[in-house]
Amino acid sequence: MDYKRVLTIQDISCVGQCSLTVALPILSACGIETAILPSAVLSNHTGGFSGWTFADLTEEIPKIREQWEKENLSFEAVYTGYLGSAKQIDYVLDVIKSRMNKGGKFICDPAMADNGKLYAGFNDNFVSAMKKLISNADIILPNITEACFLTGAEYRESYDKTYIDELLNKLSETGAKTVILTGVSYESQSTGVVVYENGNYSYYKHKKIKGGCHGTGDVYASAFTGALMNGMNAYDSAKIAADYTLSCIEYTIDDSSHWYGVKFEPLLGELIKAVGVYD
Numbered sequence: 001m002d003y004k005r006v007l008t009i010q011d012i013s014c015v016g017q018c019s020l021t022v023a024l025p026i027l028s029a030c031g032i033e034t035a036i037l038p039s040a041v042l043s044n045h046t047g048g049f050s051g052w053t054f055a056d057l058t059e060e061i062p063k064i065r066e067q068w069e070k071e072n073l074s075f076e077a078v079y080t081g082y083l084g085s086a087k088q089i090d091y092v093l094d095v096i097k098s099r100m101n102k103g104g105k106f107i108c109d110p111a112m113a114d115n116g117k118l119y120a121g122f123n124d125n126f127v128s129a130m131k132k133l134i135s136n137a138d139i140i141l142p143n144i145t146e147a148c149f150l151t152g153a154e155y156r157e158s159y160d161k162t163y164i165d166e167l168l169n170k171l172s173e174t175g176a177k178t179v180i181l182t183g184v185s186y187e188s189q190s191t192g193v194v195v196y197e198n199g200n201y202s203y204y205k206h207k208k209i210k211g212g213c214h215g216t217g218d219v220y221a222s223a224f225t226g227a228l229m230n231g232m233n234a235y236d237s238a239k240i241a242a243d244y245t246l247s248c249i250e251y252t253i254d255d256s257s258h259w260y261g262v263k264f265e266p267l268l269g270e271l272i273k274a275v276g277v278y279d
């Protein structure tokens with residue numbers, strides 16, 4: 001397996017097991033050199049805590065890009081997650097255009113919403129900027145809420161295959177080449193991911209655990225990127241990421257004191273094995 005350098009652009013939530021504190025260890029465990037570009041620094045994430053500090057790093061991004069240009073530092077893939085401002089999105093696109101190797105993959109997790117609502121601090125302006133970002137992506141990993149904001153589709157708690165197919169068609173029209181739609185559940189005991197690529201849909205269904213955990217979208221996108229960078233195709237990467245995320249939720253769900261994230265670290269060995277880092 002080649003040794004690859006990936007850049008991930010998302011926030012540092014100092015506490016809370018999301019974004020860079022999840023992406024960096026997961027990608028490293030997958031044997032990938034991981035460079036980071038923090039979009040913002042928060043004391044903790046915004047999902048469930050009563051408050052947080054927020055230092056926006058938007059204006060650092062062009063300076064960092066210019067310095068990387070001087071050093072001729074480039075990346076085999078760029079994986080973006082939670083971004084700090086709408087303005088930042090143009091800067092992120094400049095980084096990708098300038099620093100991603102030819103033939104590299106841009107993987108975009110449009111992390112901005114869940115359960116029918118935008119995360120605190122995001123607005124329509126941010127959604128418009130995110131639409132522009134996904135139109136440049138090779139692979140996008142929205143959940144259903146994000147898919148609705150990105151396409152203007154109505155958000156529904158319960159739905160059928162026709163609704164999901166229409167959502168996927170609309171998402172593919174945005175310009176992203178491959179769509180991985182997460183959290184697609186047609187029955188109460190199961191959930192899964194739909195992989196849409198070259199006009200074909202594949203559904204990977206797995207057990208559903210009652211009560212969600214925070215940060216699982218970031219665990220999922222990071223494990224997906226790790227598997228993909230190890231040469232797996234999109235469907236196998238989506239499946240490995242789903243199995244790993246499910247294990248993390250099962251390992252955490254009974255510990256009510258751990259409501260803010262999943263205990264993904266003790267299960268990294270499982271992911272390393274599935275991805276075949278040592279094969």
Ligand code: PXL
Nearest residue numbers: 013018019045046047082215
């Ligand atoms: O997990 C997504 C995420 C990332 N970063 C911050 C967040 C959230 C979700 O709420 O608040 C700061």
